[in-house]
Amino acid sequence: MSRPAAIWFAGEPDRKPRLSRERITTAAVALLDAEGVQGLSMRRLAARLSAGTMSLYEYVGSKEDVLDLAVDAAIGEIDIGAIDGLPWREALHCQLTRSRDVMRRHPWLPVLMATRPLLGPHALERSELVYSVLHQAGLVGPRLSAAVSALTYYVQGYTAAENVWRTSRRDPAAEAELRRQTQQYLHRRKELHPTLAQHTDVGNNDFDASFRIGLETVLDGIETQISTG
Template identity: 70%
Template sequence: MSAIWFGEQPPERKPRLSRERITEAAVAVLDADGPEGLSMRRLAARLDAGVMSLYAYVSGKEDVLDLAVDAAVARIATDGLDGLSWREAVRHYLSRSRTVMLRHPWLPALMATRPLLGPHALARSELVYALLHRAGLDGPRLTVAVGALTAYAQGFTAAENMWRGRVGRAGPGGEAELRRAAQEYLAVRHEAYPTLAAHADLGNDDFDTSFGLGLDTILDGIAAQLPGPPSR
């Protein structure tokens, strides 16, 4: 599969147009309307440029999406992790990742479906791989551990974004009512779904705590595979 990262940087042709400006405009369009709202024509209009002039910098929409993803990933801060245990460093990094993916709701799906070969994405992949490798993982277990953490963070945040987008239109009261109705629906069907009725907390709207608990569960599993005494 080809990717924009395999090619050379294009020369600057006009002071007002560059790959960086195209990327910035693409992120803005994606934030406003998602991937379905992004087109070369829409991008050119935002930049006050001709559509064909964009092709001096990118080959099409696919390149633009790759650039936008890498630009958004660059906003995941990596500072302040030195000196932390591998577990705390990973936890901080994935929490920051979730914050950026909440800010850019289109990002989780694109990160899961595009080649993450841009410099910012590769630097962050290197960070997570290095943290887990130094902790004692290697080979397939290292790859699978990174994949599990990545899939959890992206999947959780994608679902959170969808939920927030849907119930946000109804307001806080509407969300509370929907959660209450769902809990009652299970309660009256407790004979068919006894475990769900007793233990599914559908009224819980604390995404921050839920994300942390789920992440700790995965980290516990990773720690159990490390050589030596259990590490936290």
């Protein structure tokens, strides 16, 4: 019998030896946090669990299954409480800010979320929340799907870029100097690129404020779609 296309289509193994999918998932998340996607292998995961590599295959079919489980476990850390009853914009702003916080805690998460089927129970629960909030606000059909996609890709893309920048620029003084030199470089080319030279805020390193402004801009566009029916 061929293995299911996604681990979510298969049940938990009947046998209950000392390992479990839960233990494997917890260890996988820890390994991803420590070494990133490139550092996760079945051999390293087995070593972290003090188990044989082949024993993992009693619970998962491949490394891809492990990644799916780890992604859903991390998504499960996104709090979904205290959303009911809030106005739709406030509810989404709160929920997506929480999502960014978890993606920053697990820098590997936003990239994997963009490349895998998010069919785990935690992912589906959070997708249902966002869809239902926008549906209740008045969106249906393609506009509803497009609005969810716009919000999802904004949060994932912004946080993925932020994570890379924070990882590569650990010296605040060096970062400030790079920003200063970049601003000067644009200023010297203001005749060629006048808008960039005048309006690009290269010196701004407030990721939180920039994220909020960007999210509000996307929500403004969605509100226009709702108000025009």
